[in-house]
Amino acid sequence: MADAALFLSDLALGVLLGCVFAVIAHGLNLIWGVAKVVNVAHGEFIMLGAYGAYFLNLWFGFNPLLSIPFDAAIGLGVGVLFYFGFLHRELRGKESMDLQSEMVTLVSTFGLSLVLINTAQKLWTPDNVGIPWSPGYVVFGPVQLPLGGLYVAIVSVSIIALSHVFLSKTYLGNAIRAHSQDIPAAQLVGINPTITASIGTAVGFGITMVGGALLTVWLPTGIFPAMGNLYAPISFVIVVLGGPGKMWGSLVGGLTLGVIINVGQLFLGNNLSLAEAAAFLILIPVLLLRPEGILR
Amino acid sequence: MTRVLEVSQVHKYFGGVRAVQGVSLAVQEGNVIGLIGPNGSGKSTLLNLIAGVMKPTKGRISLDGQRIDGWPAHRIVEQGIAKTHQIPKPFLAMTCRENVAVAAMFGSNKQKDQSEALETAGRVLTLVGLEGKADSISSNLTVQERKRLEFARVLGTGARILLLDEIFAGLSPEELRDAIGMFTQVQKEVGFGALVVEHVMRAVLTVSGHVVVIEEGTKIADGSPREVVENPAVIEAYLGAEAVHAPT
Amino acid sequence: MNLRSILSVGPTLWGIGIFLVILGGSAPWIPGFLLTLVTGLLIWATLAYSLNLITGLVGYVSFGHVVFMAFGGYALAFGVGALNLHPVVGVALGAAVGLALALGIGLVTLRFRGVYFAIATLVIAVAALYIVLDIEELGDGKGIILNPAVEPLSVFYTILVTLAIEVGVTYAITHGRIGYGIRSIKGDEDAANTLGINAARIKLFVYALSGLFAGAAGGVYAWNVSGAFPYSSFSLTFSLQMLAMIVIGGMGTLLGPLIGTVAVYLPSQVFLTIPLLSGLQFTVIGLVVIIIALFVPGGIVGTLRKYIPEFRGMLE
Numbered sequence: 001m002a003d004a005a006l007f008l009s010d011l012a013l014g015v016l017l018g019c020v021f022a023v024i025a026h027g028l029n030l031i032w033g034v035a036k037v038v039n040v041a042h043g044e045f046i047m048l049g050a051y052g053a054y055f056l057n058l059w060f061g062f063n064p065l066l067s068i069p070f071d072a073a074i075g076l077g078v079g080v081l082f083y084f085g086f087l088h089r090e091l092r093g094k095e096s097m098d099l100q101s102e103m104v105t106l107v108s109t110f111g112l113s114l115v116l117i118n119t120a121q122k123l124w125t126p127d128n129v130g131i132p133w134s135p136g137y138v139v140f141g142p143v144q145l146p147l148g149g150l151y152v153a154i155v156s157v158s159i160i161a162l163s164h165v166f167l168s169k170t171y172l173g174n175a176i177r178a179h180s181q182d183i184p185a186a187q188l189v190g191i192n193p194t195i196t197a198s199i200g201t202a203v204g205f206g207i208t209m210v211g212g213a214l215l216t217v218w219l220p221t222g223i224f225p226a227m228g229n230l231y232a233p234i235s236f237v238i239v240v241l242g243g244p245g246k247m248w249g250s251l252v253g254g255l256t257l258g259v260i261i262n263v264g265q266l267f268l269g270n271n272l273s274l275a276e277a278a279a280f281l282i283l284i285p286v287l288l289l290r291p292e293g294i295l296r
Numbered sequence: 297m298t299r300v301l302e303v304s305q306v307h308k309y310f311g312g313v314r315a316v317q318g319v320s321l322a323v324q325e326g327n328v329i330g331l332i333g334p335n336g337s338g339k340s341t342l343l344n345l346i347a348g349v350m351k352p353t354k355g356r357i358s359l360d361g362q363r364i365d366g367w368p369a370h371r372i373v374e375q376g377i378a379k380t381h382q383i384p385k386p387f388l389a390m391t392c393r394e395n396v397a398v399a400a401m402f403g404s405n406k407q408k409d410q411s412e413a414l415e416t417a418g419r420v421l422t423l424v425g426l427e428g429k430a431d432s433i434s435s436n437l438t439v440q441e442r443k444r445l446e447f448a449r450v451l452g453t454g455a456r457i458l459l460l461d462e463i464f465a466g467l468s469p470e471e472l473r474d475a476i477g478m479f480t481q482v483q484k485e486v487g488f489g490a491l492v493v494e495h496v497m498r499a500v501l502t503v504s505g506h507v508v509v510i511e512e513g514t515k516i517a518d519g520s521p522r523e524v525v526e527n528p529a530v531i532e533a534y535l536g537a538e539a540v541h542a543p544t
Numbered sequence: 545m546n547l548r549s550i551l552s553v554g555p556t557l558w559g560i561g562i563f564l565v566i567l568g569g570s571a572p573w574i575p576g577f578l579l580t581l582v583t584g585l586l587i588w589a590t591l592a593y594s595l596n597l598i599t600g601l602v603g604y605v606s607f608g609h610v611v612f613m614a615f616g617g618y619a620l621a622f623g624v625g626a627l628n629l630h631p632v633v634g635v636a637l638g639a640a641v642g643l644a645l646a647l648g649i650g651l652v653t654l655r656f657r658g659v660y661f662a663i664a665t666l667v668i669a670v671a672a673l674y675i676v677l678d679i680e681e682l683g684d685g686k687g688i689i690l691n692p693a694v695e696p697l698s699v700f701y702t703i704l705v706t707l708a709i710e711v712g713v714t715y716a717i718t719h720g721r722i723g724y725g726i727r728s729i730k731g732d733e734d735a736a737n738t739l740g741i742n743a744a745r746i747k748l749f750v751y752a753l754s755g756l757f758a759g760a761a762g763g764v765y766a767w768n769v770s771g772a773f774p775y776s777s778f779s780l781t782f783s784l785q786m787l788a789m790i791v792i793g794g795m796g797t798l799l800g801p802l803i804g805t806v807a808v809y810l811p812s813q814v815f816l817t818i819p820l821l822s823g824l825q826f827t828v829i830g831l832v833v834i835i836i837a838l839f840v841p842g843g844i845v846g847t848l849r850k851y852i853p854e855f856r857g858m859l860e
Contacts, residue, residue, distance in 0.1 A: 089838065102658050106662055111837060114827070119827050236667065237663075276674045277671040280667045280671040284664060349734070370740050387735065399739045402739055402741045410720075
């Protein structure tokens with residue numbers, strides 16, 4: 001009985017954690033789907049989002065949820081800059097991304113990641129900081145859940161749902177989807193590739209930075225300049241698991257990872273590090289057997 | 297020994313899409329077989345199946361009686377069957393000579409010696425009329441020249457059966473005439489067998505001794521070029537039913 | 545190989561060879577602090593050449609190359625610490641472990657192309673850290689500390705010889721028949737396959753070599769710092785630093801990794817000694833990488849070859 005309770009509560013925690021994983025990966029998913037670009041510096045924008053929440057809390061006492069609109073606004077702006085700085089030259093006038101351009105964006109965004117981590121370390125020291133915010137717990141039978149995590153999960157799922165609605169129901173969203181599927185055809189029906197790709201990238205960055213803010217709820221002392229080195233690989237795995245460009249894929253991938261990490265340790269002798277290794281390595285069989293991701 | 301490629305009852309399904317459904321044909325060294333059919337009829341897929349780029353869902357492909365279906369592409373080339381790519385895929389950082397030398401080194405003849413392979417490449421480039429471009433980097437070639445380089449590379453492998461995917465496409469009438477002349481002469485000289493997938497009717501009817509027509513993955517006709525163009529089923533497949541009574 | 549073919553290897557290989565010989569010959573007279581610096585430089589050059597094999601020559605960007613270095617280091621630490629091996633044998637053990645790992649990892653990951661390969665290697669490197677944290681024999685998360693009785697000259701000569709062999713191997717595989725195969729795979733893997741090149745086998749071969757040398761370099765690194773420690777050994781910064789070196793020097797060239805190592809390593813060391821700049825070296829390296837990736841494809845060596853025709857026949 002105690003085991004069942006433990007299992008349930010680990011499962012519930014895994015689901016909550018999975019939701020926040022989903023949202024931090026979601027921005028990457030969007031950019032990968034729209035611009036066909038993998039942003040190696042993705043983790044650093046999560047880090048910037050987390051620091052955004054941290055400073056808003058430090059200066060104005062905002063809790064992480066209140067920092068969402070600010071992070072989103074900064075993310076949108078940064079996304080546009082990123083598009084024109086790093087992607088435009090490679091994407092302009094192309095029908096699809098060739099291996100050469102893929103290499104260029106991989107390497108240049110990797111350079112960006114070095115710059116961001118080390119500048120952040122110089123500005124804010126390499127030490128961990130955190131946001132003191134814990135709104136308490138809620139109890140469902142044998143399961144006790146942190147309210148902060150619950151709020152974050154709700155917001156995360158809403159963001160993913162909203163982005164799905166945006167892409168499938170609005171004119172701009174449809175233009176972005178058309179662009180991501182077939183650039184020449186999209187151009188034929190009057191869709192401007194530069195505007196669409198830059199907006200898609202901007203939205204992706206907005207969501208990434210918001211994801212960083214939401215993540216802080218789970219990290220009482222886990223905000224530090226190099227944190228992206230952990231959350232970028234997590235995001236990569238999630239997007240590949242769900243399938244790049246599939247909006248619900250982020251949620252599927254995130255939940256898979258969250259549950260493997262939390263429930264997995266129960267089966268691996270309470271060993272968190274092995275559970276984390278397993279969560280990363282799940283990528284390999286998925287890539288071998290279902291390269292298009294778990295979702296059809 | 298004259299080598300024979302036999303394809304029998306080959307199928308290829310992509311999920312629910314049946315791209316090739318039970319096609320059979322044979323290509324003998326020295327003979328040129330045309331493979332025609334409307335867009336999306338499964339011609340390129342069939343070539344890819346033979347060349348080992350994809351595996352057939354079912355059916356049998358054999359060379360001189362030995363089954364080769366499902367083998368990886370590089371082993372098929374070693375056995376003496378080589379394929380061109382519909383969209384030429386030259387190694388852009390290499391010269392034309394190096395492009396063909398790679399084929400000579402790794403293809404059916406496996407010329408281990410680099411200088412010999414480079415010599416072979418020079419000869420092959422002369423055959424296809426690219427001798428003037430031998431030492432140009434292949435990224436500088438025009439589309440037409442890239443098509444020729446693609447052809448030169450399969451010749452360079454030393455394969456005896458060539459699978460040629462639209463090597464005459466996109467050429468102007470004069471270029472087409474030149475290309476057909478070049479092809480016929482090289483074929484006579486080298487004596488390879490070929491399965492030629494082509495949209496350009498004039499080209500395929502001129503170069504092939506025998507033509508196979510497929511539509512929606514199935515063979516609908518088979519015969520000499522003359523027989524095939526007069527076959528009502530073929531005319532219908534190409535031009536729609538109304539054109540049956542007004543053949544060109 | 546006859547004398548004539550040995551003499552005809554070209555100025556770049558001659559240049560690197562003479563540089564290494566002079567370095568080796570003068571080592572006993574190099575003052576201690578400088579020898580440490582040069583040893584570090586050679587370790588990094590070995591790592592850069594190792595990544596250059598798979599990423600520069602074959603075109604597969606690996607973000608997880610640190611995994612070979614780290615396990616090479618652990619192999620040495622375990623061999624020397626627990627089995628009482630001579631450190632040079634420990635380095636050989638590191639090389640063997642790197643080779644075996646690369647064969648295993650490559651067999652799976654080399655099926656993935658482009659970003660998928662990059663991500664798969666990254667993820668394996670991250671997962672490997674978590675696994676090592678849990679292996680009792682490897683220090684159970686605390687690492688292995690060795691007796692620091694290190695003879696600097698032995699470390700120096702071991703890495704010097706390793707690097708020399710590696711540069712020779714790089715030259716050999718780029719100039720033989722297999723070199724054409726490798727260039728073809730980088731150019732267009734599908735086309736390479738349909739011309740009779742067994743791309744899977746060549747890629748695995750090159751990746752295995754790459755793992756071997758990274759393992760050896762990792763062994764020397766662990767020997768030099770007297771131990772292997774999980775968080776520092778598996779630091780992704782190492783992977784990234786190697787990548788920065790070959791990008792800056794010129795990917796896929798024979799001289800590029802050495803130039804890139806000098807260009808990245810020496811300034812970093814200088815930055816470290818100036819308090820105001822300490823920590824900013826990676827910001828600068830990152831900026832340089834961005835500029836080179838976006839505007840100067842080919843890095844230093846590629847650019848020299850492009851704009852100075854006299855260098856074309858000499859530099860490779």
